[in-house]
Amino acid sequence: MSFFGFDTSGNQAKDRDGRDIQKPLDFEDTYKGLGDYDNEEEDFLNAETFGATAEFGTDFDFGHGNGGNEPANNANSYATASRSYVAAASSGVEHQPQATLDASVDLKPMESLWSSSGPVIQQQEQPQVLSMEELERQQRQRQMGGQPGFMGMPPPNYGMPPPPQMQMHNQYPGPFPPQGMQGIPPQFQHMPVMFNQGQPQAQGIPNQAQFSPMYQPQLHNQGEGQGLPSEQAGQGASPAPQALESPIPAPPALSPQPQQQQQLQHPMSPPQMISPPHTPREHGRQSRGQSRREPLTAEEQKRLQIRQAKVEKILRHSGLMTPRDKDFITRYQLSQIVTDDPYNEDFYFQVYKIIQRGGVVGESNKDLIARAYLEHSGHRLGGRYKRADVALQRMQSQVEKAVTVAKERPQKSKDHSDAAREGVLGKISSAMNSKAPRRQLQIPVHKTGDESAIADDNSSGKASRGSTPALNVVTQSLEKVEISQQSRARRRSSYAFTSVDQSSVLSRSGGRKFVLSLIETVYEEVLELEAQLRGGSNIDSTALWEALHIGDESYEVCPFISMLSFDKGIKIMPRIFNFLNNGQKLKLLQTFFGELSHLNIIIISSYKTNASPTESQLKQIELFQAVFLKIIVSFLSSSANFIEIMGLLLYLIKNNNVSFISTSKIGLNLITVLISRAALIRQDINRSNVLSSPEISAWNEVYDKLFTSLETKLSLVFPPKEYTDKVVRTTLGSVSGSPPVIAASPQHYDQAYIWQFLASLALSGKLNHQRIIIDEIRDEIFGTINVAEELGKGQEDQPASQYKKDKLYQDLNLFLNVMGLVARDGEITELK
Amino acid sequence: MLFFSFFKTLVDQEVTLKNDIELKGTLKSVDQFLNLKLDNISCSNESKYPHLTSVRNIFIRGSTVRYVYLNKNMVDTNLLQDAARREAMTEKK
Numbered sequence: 001m002s003f004f005g006f007d008t009s010g011n012q013a014k015d016r017d018g019r020d021i022q023k024p025l026d027f028e029d030t031y032k033g034l035g036d037y038d039n040e041e042e043d044f045l046n047a048e049t050f051g052a053t054a055e056f057g058t059d060f061d062f063g064h065g066n067g068g069n070e071p072a073n074n075a076n077s078y079a080t081a082s083r084s085y086v087a088a089a090s091s092g093v094e095h096q097p098q099a100t101l102d103a104s105v106d107l108k109p110m111e112s113l114w115s116s117s118g119p120v121i122q123q124q125e126q127p128q129v130l131s132m133e134e135l136e137r138q139q140r141q142r143q144m145g146g147q148p149g150f151m152g153m154p155p156p157n158y159g160m161p162p163p164p165q166m167q168m169h170n171q172y173p174g175p176f177p178p179q180g181m182q183g184i185p186p187q188f189q190h191m192p193v194m195f196n197q198g199q200p201q202a203q204g205i206p207n208q209a210q211f212s213p214m215y216q217p218q219l220h221n222q223g224e225g226q227g228l229p230s231e232q233a234g235q236g237a238s239p240a241p242q243a244l245e246s247p248i249p250a251p252p253a254l255s256p257q258p259q260q261q262q263q264l265q266h267p268m269s270p271p272q273m274i275s276p277p278h279t280p281r282e283h284g285r286q287s288r289g290q291s292r293r294e295p296l297t298a299e300e301q302k303r304l305q306i307r308q309a310k311v312e313k314i315l316r317h318s319g320l321m322t323p324r325d326k327d328f329i330t331r332y333q334l335s336q337i338v339t340d341d342p343y344n345e346d347f348y349f350q351v352y353k354i355i356q357r358g359g360v361v362g363e364s365n366k367d368l369i370a371r372a373y374l375e376h377s378g379h380r381l382g383g384r385y386k387r388a389d390v391a392l393q394r395m396q397s398q399v400e401k402a403v404t405v406a407k408e409r410p411q412k413s414k415d416h417s418d419a420a421r422e423g424v425l426g427k428i429s430s431a432m433n434s435k436a437p438r439r440q441l442q443i444p445v446h447k448t449g450d451e452s453a454i455a456d457d458n459s460s461g462k463a464s465r466g467s468t469p470a471l472n473v474v475t476q477s478l479e480k481v482e483i484s485q486q487s488r489a490r491r492r493s494s495y496a497f498t499s500v501d502q503s504s505v506l507s508r509s510g511g512r513k514f515v516l517s518l519i520e521t522v523y524e525e526v527l528e529l530e531a532q533l534r535g536g537s538n539i540d541s542t543a544l545w546e547a548l549h550i551g552d553e554s555y556e557v558c559p560f561i562s563m564l565s566f567d568k569g570i571k572i573m574p575r576i577f578n579f580l581n582n583g584q585k586l587k588l589l590q591t592f593f594g595e596l597s598h599l600n601i602i603i604i605s606s607y608k609t610n611a612s613p614t615e616s617q618l619k620q621i622e623l624f625q626a627v628f629l630k631i632i633v634s635f636l637s638s639s640a641n642f643i644e645i646m647g648l649l650l651y652l653i654k655n656n657n658v659s660f661i662s663t664s665k666i667g668l669n670l671i672t673v674l675i676s677r678a679a680l681i682r683q684d685i686n687r688s689n690v691l692s693s694p695e696i697s698a699w700n701e702v703y704d705k706l707f708t709s710l711e712t713k714l715s716l717v718f719p720p721k722e723y724t725d726k727v728v729r730t731t732l733g734s735v736s737g738s739p740p741v742i743a744a745s746p747q748h749y750d751q752a753y754i755w756q757f758l759a760s761l762a763l764s765g766k767l768n769h770q771r772i773i774i775d776e777i778r779d780e781i782f783g784t785i786n787v788a789e790e791l792g793k794g795q796e797d798q799p800a801s802q803y804k805k806d807k808l809y810q811d812l813n814l815f816l817n818v819m820g821l822v823a824r825d826g827e828i829t830e831l832k
Numbered sequence: 833m834l835f836f837s838f839f840k841t842l843v844d845q846e847v848t849l850k851n852d853i854e855l856k857g858t859l860k861s862v863d864q865f866l867n868l869k870l871d872n873i874s875c876s877n878e879s880k881y882p883h884l885t886s887v888r889n890i891f892i893r894g895s896t897v898r899y900v901y902l903n904k905n906m907v908d909t910n911l912l913q914d915a916a917r918r919e920a921m922t923e924k925k
Contacts, residue, residue, distance in 0.1 A: 344922065348915035349837040352908055356841075523917050571910065 334402030370395040515562040521547045541579040557598045565600035593652040606664030607723040636677045658709040676760035714776040724749030752811045759815040834919045848901035866894030
């Protein structure tokens with residue numbers, strides 16, 4: 001029988017018996033010739049490591065403890081060699097003078113150990129001849145031995161599987177190394193000093209002892225328990241803290257029973273495991289015998305090898321961390337992701353989910369994170385017992401803890417205690433983490449005087465103008481000199497006529513940059529308010545109101561109006577309205593109607609100032625209608641009373657050139673909204689007879705004013721043919737995906753809004769007003785009828801042109817019906 | 833956190849990554865480094881990277897991804913604007 005690859009004949013046999021140890025070992029006999037294979041490249045460090053002065057003879061005696069007859073220098077050389085490890089452990093690399101060592105301080109406690117005979121010596125020899133595989137195996141066995149020590153560890157999934165043992169016999173025909181361990185005094189494992197090569201790894205035993213649940217099933221199938229009794233026995237006797245829950249009582253005098261129990265627990269074990277050896281030594285023999293008896297087929301062998309290779313691979317780095325370590329790492333990683341303030345730091349995700357689910361918040365964020373993380377870490381199977389729910393629960397609690405960590409984080413970073421973690425989790429830069437990743441571009445964020453000053457300072461509008469381009473400064477100051485308060489309104493309107501370019505308007509309300517920054521300020525306020533709303537705290541919208549700059553007299557054009565020049569300014573309006581009270585809304589609309597002619601959208605949508613609207617401008621118009629007009633309508637219909645509407649109309653008439661506004665689609669829409677709403681209220685009130693006479697007379701007055709400003713210019717509300725053609729063409733160009741049928745036939749400019757306006761104008765007016773209206777737009781009425789009749793005559797596209805014809809009549813009749821007329825088949829008749 | 837937050841909403845959606853290798857797959861998870869885990873991947877230039885034909889799912893280090901193509905309707909641009917504003921706000925503080 002051979003151990004450790006020894007030649008079992010000759011001296012070693014005596015060694016094994018433990019009787020003839022006195023005889024010095026012959027190095028050449030035990031040397032495997034490993035060094036012959038290649039030059040070791042880095043052995044220049046050997047001197048430093050092992051001591052340069054050591055002299056090695058061939059007459060080693062490893063059992064120096066009982067060698068009174070050993071030559072002194074041999075003992076010394078051994079001591080030196082062993083000392084280097086101790087020194088490395090205790091005082092680092094530094095080479096200590098040999099003289100201090102001859103006392104062998106480190107070795108002293110061992111003397112008693114080594115005084116026992118045989119096995120000890122084997123043990124000492126062992127490292128010398130161990131192959132790499134054997135070493136690994138040995139280690140693994142020690143892990144098994146060490147495992148029970150970790151039974152007390154927290155996670156339930158680590159509740160001990162029987163120490164996994166590899167079935168080595170088939171793969172390694174050589175002697176079974178663990179047997180060498182059997183006789184070792186347990187303390188030996190805790191005195192790694194005495195090992196030679198295997199020892200540094202052996203020191204790592206405790207840390208390697210636990211297995212991630214992932215591996216367990218595999219190991220499980222590998223069969224267990226070979227050599228186990230001895231290991232368990234050793235551990236049981238060892239002074240180190242041992243787990244009491246260990247399933248194996250492990251008395252030193254081994255009985256086969258515990259093992260048999262294990263066998264029952266794991267029927268999957270390979271057949272040769274069924275009858276466990278009574279003693280390790282026997283066991284080794286037996287199992288080899290068994291494998292001889294039942295030779296594995298090539299396929300089985302191959303499979304076994306593959307599995308073993310897998311296990312080998314897994315085991316290589318297994319057990320480097322305790323569960324506690326893992327938990328810590330997980331928590332730390334999670335703490336980078338989770339937040340206690342999801343709406344602030346995880347805004348997009350949170351709100352997106354709410355939008356997607358239609359306002360229902362499903363799973364909590366933390367659950368999602370826990371689940372995702374479980375998925376990531378490969379724990380989703382729940383470990384050995386497939387308790388995925390338990391694993392999830394654990395992960396959830398981890399997330400909870402991580403949130404706590406995340407909460408603490410800001411304060412900690414203040415104390416620079418991140419530096420303390422440096423090295424634990426690699427390099428941690430407090431300036432650069434997932435929240436503040438490294439940037440490709442570093443844009444300095446020093447506060448430029450311009451914008452912030454303007455944004456902060458409402459009152460010093462004049463001073464802040466210094467930041468706008470010099471030309472603007474000149475024009476503005478010139479205007480200031482000339483314009484008296486009275487003439488201002490008129491001037492504005494005339495100015496608006498001359499330019500589609502919004503920059504002129506913008507420059508008079510503080511400059512483009514200022515307006516854009518204002519919009520951003522408003523957005524910030526709104527976001528802040530919305531966050532408060534979610535948080536359920538009290539809402540204070542005064543900051544928002546101030547950011548809107550309504551009624552701000554320091555600019556020629558109210559900045560609020562200029563805000564509406566930008567799409568994002570329009571889009572934010574509904575959200576602003578959520579936070580304003582009625583009074584504020586009214587004030588806002590008063591400002592809006594008061595400065596209507598400065599509104600960029602009016603200028604764009606008027607055929608006079610913008611004869612050829614671009615596609616994007618048309619889109620802007622559409623957006624305005626869809627967003628802002630809707631707000632106005634809903635405000636007027638829900639919360640505005642008659643007097644307020646009258647007031648708004650008055651603002652519009654007083655401060656603007658109404659006939660100009662009426663040339664724009666949006667302007668006409670706005671006027672329509674106001675007067676039709678007023679008409680509706682008046683009808684309601686008429687029915688209930690509560691409208692006071694002053695109110696009626698006031699309304700008549702306002703209406704008269706409006707009508708006067710429109711009189712003689714009513715036909716101008718109809719845009720010229722060139723304009724409508726252009727708009728139609730542009731819209732057609734943008735709707736490229738529309739069916740070819742519609743695209744082929746000549747599209748028509750939708751004039752419904754104009755007829756709506758005329759209808760509501762006529763509805764509120766008296767008979768003489770209506771007569772004037774009809775007189776002025778007679779041509780348009782008959783023109784429309786003609787077009788409609790022409791369409792009816794067209795041969796091609798019958799359904800399409802029929803539809804258009806109907807549409808034209810419908811629009812026209814909207815107006816005519818107000819006066820009790822109806823247009824049909826080219827004739828205008830009285831409505832019956 | 834904005835991008836992390838953003839990509840989290842794309843989980844279970846189909847995305848296309850492009851660097852030199854162009855991959856298409858279902859996004860399974862993303863972390864704070866924007867490491868991506870894709871499932872059911874397909875490579876658009878498989879002739880160049882034949883080894884990817886046998887790969888079904890893949891974990892990609894975030895820093896190696898240059899582009900991520902998204903379907904337009906997977907992104908709520910208005911919300912994204914707001915989120916960006918929030919991000920800027922918190923940075924200012």
